[in-house]
Amino acid sequence: MGTKVVIDPVTRIEGHLRIEVEVENGKVKDAWSTGTMFRGFEIFLKDRDPRDAWYITQRVCGVCTTMHALTSVIAVENAIGIQVPDNARLIRNLMLGAQYLHDHIVHFYHLHALDWVDVVSALSADPKKTADLAYAVNPHGARSGAGDFKAVQDRVKAFVNSGQLGPFDNAYWGHPAYKLPPEANLMAVSHYLDALALQAKAMRLHAIFGGKNPHPQSYVVGGMTCVQDLTPDRLAEFLFICKEVVDFANNVYIPDVMAVAPFYKEWAGIGAGLPNYLAYGMMPANTGNDPKNLYFPRGIVANRELGKVIPLDEKKIVEHVSRSFYEGDGALHPSAGETKPYFTGIDTNAKYSWLKSPRYDDMPMEVGPLARMLVGYASGHKEIKEAVDGALKQLGLPATILFSTLGRTAARALETKVVAGKITSWLDELLANIKRGNMETWTKFEMPESASGYGMSEAPRGALGHWIEIKNKKIHNYQLVVPTTWNGSPRDKKGQRGAFEEALIGTPIHDPKKPLEILRTIHSFDPCLACSVHVIDPRTNEIYETKVC
């Protein structure tokens, strides 16, 4: 029996997560992932007006804020059989693209970077050498002079000398797993602060077409309400903020990832986890609801075979409950599930999580940026192939390194590059429509007495699906299967681990009291637990088969 290590709470994530591992001979031998919070979305969605579902489900997550709104309107539109106008498609793509640029940058700097960057070490950096390093990493970077880095260093010094370390207190500073030289640490700390300012500005992109962020408010079933914002000044505002964000992605974020990666090459051999990857795809490139239109393609890569993509069959998605806090050990399709809650407390030999275990064709799947990049790569997607091949060439590493903790973090940066290269083209298309006098933003419809359907899209952290059944013009059943339920799921009936758990196996642990290495792999998935927990009704013991996303 090895040493038991529990991290609870796992911080720098969305939501409430507990990770338990067993360490033997300095390596993780086994792992258990537990979601510890739930709310009950499915219950209160029942009997609601289907037109309200987007507004309610958007509150599943304030980090992937726009995602549930979008996926919900897609689900209702799919159920009632309508297609939104081209302008609505484009505005939705623009808002989704903005969400990706924002979310991936925030994830890297504010949720993940402190796993790789030692803030204390930055205090001993030479600002001149830091400027040289920054120039070598990218000659186009702003605020990269020796004086800039000196100012940041002085600011951090003053902060430390204040004796109030706030959110930076009591971390794993000085841990031997930190490998960056002081100058690289100072550069990263400087960019951490730059990214804080940038992210606030970036989300003005949502406020232009959505009134605010988080939780923009211009979605409606059938289209978008922001017709008044289809004006030259608003489009220009979008364009120029967008350019600034794209510039940051291309000239700060992506170069930083490429600069840090060589110091952590061993992490290209750690954290591989499951061999199967699933992507629903997103961002329709043309009007119409055909999945073949999606700019980021839909499909499955199985057994790490990049030679082919398996088409997605929605009917093969089931959810297991044998190791979750529900009675029984069934496995049902999201639209048919029925379970009864059975809270046992955490017992890693039996039931230990409120998350269910989604499986595709009986296989656990990884979802997220790596899955999307692999499915795109295997599909022969031009921009994705260029981004992936270019990065591998620059690092001098083979494609197999993608299957790792480092690969997951790199895939997120590469995806940002692809989105950054695409986003303004949707603005061009929107402008062309407006020039032609096409200001249409909404498709009229009659709510049918009964209908059913589903919507699929991609949150930054992975594949997101909503299923809806309408009866008497009201929501009869509504279910969500969300990214972190796939990634953070407990074992299934066969004992197959979820993606987090599998990825932790074999991870070296230098000091079980300071399990920095575990955070690296868990954060590489960008967990979002608010999205992942099930909904139950404690009085009737009914479970509404949705993961509250």
Place this chain on the structure above:
Amino acid sequence: MSEEKIRLLNQLDRRSFLTLCAQISAALGMSSAMVPKIAEAIEKAARRPSVVWLHFQECTGDSEAFIRSTSPSTAELVLDILSIDYHETIMAAAGDQAEENLKKAITENRGKYIAICEGALPTATPPGPAGKKGDYLTIGGRTGLDIAKEVCGGAFAVICVGNCSSYGGVQAQRPNPTGAMGVGEALGISTVNIPGCPHNPVNSIATVVNYLLLGSLPALDKHGRPKFAYEKRIHDQCTRRAHFDAGQFVQEWGSEEAKKGYCLYKMGCKGPQTYHNCNIVRYNDHTGWPIGAGHGCVGCSEPAFWDRMSPFYGRLEGVEVPFGGVEATADKIGMTLVGAAGVGAAVHAAYTMGKKRSDDDKGGEDK
């Protein structure tokens, strides 16, 4: 409180600092002549006040909103103005070390720190052999309820950001399966509530600054909301109000009327029953607000708005439509909120709000 005033480090640049002071004076309804005095007060302060930020049943939207602040910037808030000693989303420490930070903050600064709460507290008991009250949320093996009692009990002030921590929010809507409540209701304490879905960071920061400068909390309305932000009705200050008065309404999304920015009342706008300053301060550095984006207000700053203001596209009843309109009163206009569902919602809301504050074990089962 004097030794606990804010300290702004020298690195905060002057222009940004004065912008902050101007914004504070505007938000607090002071004249611009107060700006230099506010600046002086802030600069005199010695030690950054400790903030303990707790996450309960939430979506992290209020943390995200908070970091969208621009004047002051998030970096200034984190490094120069506040000492954010516990915040699960941004803190570097995790697990045991995170727990230690929490313990340290609430012990060393007992009676002085500000507790900021995000998310509702589940008070019901899950079924099953191990279920006990509050088990719908555990952090570090303790229930959210236990943590809230301990942390809020030792705070100088408890500030609830967002509708969830203020009033229970999205999970507290009918039938409230987890017995979710706002922090004040769940613990039976008074809290400063900054509702919204999510809240506007201009309002939370103005509230904190009010405390830092004056050593006291701002004046509150009957729902615990600072009057400076929640005293006025959306409808009375709406940029589209003139269209309401002229009887000019949007009746279909994307229509000519929508392009002209007519009133959204008939599309379900709840501005006539909502008290909030979003039309004045707007969101994301003054870039927009929901009605500006062509969508009605849903009343997200109001207690139990999820029940009281829905269906979101149904018209409010009892709103007098003025002369010049095509109808005389709202009652004559098609669908209203009065159906069986609407009455149920109103009854539920009244019950929720009128419920005696207590710490008993009823949880959500009695709703």
